[in-house]
Amino acid sequence: MSRYLKNRNVAVIGGGIAGLTVAIALAHRGAKVTVQERAPQLTEAGAGLQISPNAGRVLEALGLGAALDQVSARSAGVLLHDHHGKQVAALALAARRPGAAFRMVHRARLIEVLERGAREAGVLIELGKEVGEVLPDAPLVIGADGLHSIIRRKLNGVEHPFFTGQTAWRALIQDGSEDACARVFMGPRKHLVTYRLGGGLRNIVAVQERPDWAAEGWSHQDDPANLRRAFAGFGGPLPGWLAQVDTCGVWGLFRHQVAQRWHDDRLAILGDAAHPTLPFMAQGAVMAIEDAWTMAECLDRIDDQSAALARYQALRRPRVEKIVAAANGNARNYHLSGPARVIAHAGLRSLSRLAPNRLMGRFDWIYDYDPLAEAVS
Template sequence: MKQLHALVIGAGIGGTAAAIALRRAGLDVSLFEQTVAQREVGAGIQISPNASRLLGRYGLDEAMAQAAVRPSAVVFRRWQDGHVLGREELGDAIENRYGTPYYHFHRADLISLLADAFGRNEIELGGRLVDIEQDESGVTARFEDGTSARGDLLIGADGIHSQVRERLFGVEKPRFSGQIAYRGLAPSERVAHLGLPLEVTNWVGPGGHFVHYFVSSGRFLNFVAVSEEATWTREQWSDRGSIDDAAKQYQGWHPQLATILGAVDETFKWALFDRNPLPEWTKGRVALLGDACHPMLPYMAQGAAQAIEDGAALAACLKHSDFDIPSAFRAYVALRKPRATEVQERSRANATSFHLPDGPEQLDRDRLFATRGVRGSSEAMNKLYGYDAEVVAPTLEEKR
C-alpha cells in the first residue's frame, strides 16, 4: 500500500501534535505554518492527563518534566477576602489516579518541544494558505507566495480564524463572548515575598475572575485576568494591554491581585471568542481539528488538550481503517464531535458561573465547589482526564 501523504496547515500546538501522531501512524507528513517564525504571546497553558498521556507516548515525558511545572492543587478563592471555596489535589494524586501528570506550560515552551519532536527544520514556515483544490486522486494547498503542495489528505489546524475552514464552508465570524482577558507573566523573584505555592489559583467574583500559576520550570508566574466588555470592534482579537487598565478591573478585590499585576512588565488584552458547534468537520479529503472546528472558552483549560486528542484520534482512525480516508474521517467525526461539543458547552457554562455576583446563585455555586469539587464530580473528572484518544478510536463502530 502506498504511504499516504498528509498536509497539515498550522504548526501550533494542535497542528504539530497531530503531525507527530500522523507520522507515528505511518503517514508522510508536511507541516506548514503561515508565520515566518514560531512565536507565542499567549503565555500559560494547562495540559491535563488526557493530553499529557498522548504527548508522553510521543517521547516527550522528559522534555515536559523539564520545561513545565507540575502543580500541587487547583484552588478556588473568593474575590474579596481570599476565602477558599474549594480545593482539589493535583500533583501525585492526579498522576496516581490517571497514570500521567498534570502540567503547566508557557505556550512557547510547549510549542518548542513539539517542534523539536517533529523536526524543527522540517516545518515549512511562511506558508500562508490562499486556496485548496481537491479531486479523486488528492488535494492541493496553494500558498500566498505562489508555491503549492500536493497530498492525499489535508488537515486544517489553523485556529479559530481558520483559512481551511473558510475554504471548505465559507466565511463565518466567531462569536464574541462579551469577555476579555488580560494575560501576562511576572518574574517569580518579584512575587517571591507572597510565598505562592505551586497551585493554580482561581479568584472568582462579580463580573470577572483572575487565575494565576507558575510556568517555565517556575521562573514566571502566569496570570489571566478575565472581565466583561460589551463589544469588541477591533479587527485583531489581541492587543497590547495596559496594566493600569487591568488593575482598575480588580479594584476592591484581594490586594494580592494588585501585587501580581504590579510585578508585570507588559500585558496583552485578548478578546475571548468561540463558535457554536459546526455541523461539519470534514469535506472530501480535508478535515479540521482543534480551534478550527471547535474553539472554546478557556474555562475548563481544555482548548489545547482537545486539539491534541483530535490529532491522536484522527491518526488512530486512519490506521484502524487501513488508511481509507472517507471511512477514517467518518469515524473521526463520530468519535470527536460529541466529546468536543460537551467540553465547549461546559466551558461556556463556566463563563457564567465564575462571574456570578454575590447572592443566592453565588452561594449555591460555592456550596457545589465545597461538596462536589471545583472541577465537577469524580465521574466527570474521570470522563475528562481518564479518556485515551488513541485507545478509544479503534473501538468505535464506524458510521457508514
C-alpha cells in the same frame, strides 16, 4: 504500528500545537508529512497553558513526556477563591489520580518540544509559507490553522461568531515560588486565573464583563493600569502579583459553533479550526492534542480515507461539544453576583469540606479519558 498511513503524503496547514502534534502522530505511523506555517519562525504568542492527563497521555505516547517535564511545572490541582482572596474550595486533582501528570507550561516551550519531536520524526516544516485559496497538492490536507481556518471555511462556508460580552487580559510575571496549584479568584462579573509555569514565571488570565470589546487574538496590547483598575477590589496575593505586570495583551472572547463538517474526501480539520472554545476549562490545547491522536489512529487503521475521517469526527465531536458546553457554563459560574453567588460559594465550601471526592468527580470524564484506548475501528 503503521498500517494504512505508510508512505502517504500529508500536508498540514499550521505549525501550532494542533498542527505539530498531528504531524508527529502521522509521521510515527509512516506518513510523509509536510507542515506549512505562514510565520517566519515557530514562535507562540500568548503565555501559559495547562496540560491535563488526558492530553499528557498522548504526548507521552509520542515520546515527548521527558522533554515536556523539563520545561513545565507540575500542578497539584485547583484552588477556588472569592475575590477577597478567601478560599472557597480545593480540588486536589493530582492526588485523586496518582501517577497522572497535570502540567503547567508556557506555550512557547511546548511549541519548542513539539518542533523538535516533529523534526526528529522526519516531518518537513516549511516556514513563511502562506496558504491561500490554492491548497497543497497532497492526498490529504489537514487544517490546523486555528480560529480563522481556511480549511474550515472551505468545508463549512462563512460563519459568524458572536461576542460574549467578556474581555480578557493575559500577562506573565516573575515568580520563583513553589506554588503548585492553579488558582481561580471569582468576583461579580469578573474572575482571574493564575498559575506558576516552569522557568520562574507565573501566568495570569483576567476576564471582565464589559460592554465594549476588543478583537479576537492575543496580539492586542493594553496598558497594565487598565488591568489593575479592573481588579482593584480583589484581595489576597492578587494586588502584589498585578503590581508586577509591565505588559499585557487583551482580547475579546467570542463564541464559535463546533463545525458541522470536519472533513471531505481530502480535507480535514482539528483543534481550534474545528471547535474553538472559551478558556474556562483549560482544555483548548488539550482537545487539539486528543484530536491529533484520534485522527492519526483512524487514518492508520481504516483503509478508506473518507471513512477514516468520518470515524474521527464521530469519535471526537460528542466529546468536544460537551467540553465546549462546560467551558461556557464556567463563564457564568465564575461571575455570579448577589444572592446567587453567596449560595453557590456556600455549596462549594460544603462540598469541598464534606465530600471532596464528589466535587472532584465532576471532572473525571475529562481528566480520566484516555485517547489511546479509544476503539477507532
